[in-house]
Amino acid sequence: MAQGQPVELRAPGLLESAVHRPRARMFGTPAYEDPYEQAAALLHGIAANHPLVDGNKRTAWLAAATFLAVNGVDLADADQERAYDLVIDVAAGHETRIAAIAARLRSM
Numbered sequence: 001m002a003q004g005q006p007v008e009l010r011a012p013g014l015l016e017s018a019v020h021r022p023r024a025r026m027f028g029t030p031a032y033e034d035p036y037e038q039a040a041a042l043l044h045g046i047a048a049n050h051p052l053v054d055g056n057k058r059t060a061w062l063a064a065a066t067f068l069a070v071n072g073v074d075l076a077d078a079d080q081e082r083a084y085d086l087v088i089d090v091a092a093g094h095e096t097r098i099a100a101i102a103a104r105l106r107s108m
Contacts (some may be wrong), residue, residue, distance in 0.1 A: 019042070023038070038070070040099075042106075047091040060087055078108035
């Protein structure tokens with residue numbers, strides 16, 4: 001996804017699912033307890049499921065960081081290398097647990 005180029009969807013349903021995932025509920029109870037877990041679910045949904053033709057990892061990070069910013073958490077000073085490692089681990093399937101992804105987001 002080059003800057004200024006249109007976004008190409010590979011699987012629109014996967015993107016829609018990822019975007020709705022932070023507010024998922026099970027039996028009336030939120031599936032994710034706090035903004036970090038919600039952002040982790042969003043990041044995982046985009047990075048692991050590859051709904052876009054290109055730019056899934058970048059989009060996953062920006063979506064999670066924006067979600068946290070809207071919820072009062074600023075990741076502007078997050079260590080770039082740690083952020084990169086997190087997104088790569090999620091996209092490659094090495095980090096699949098939402099709680100673990102959330103913990104890594106909390107530590108940034």
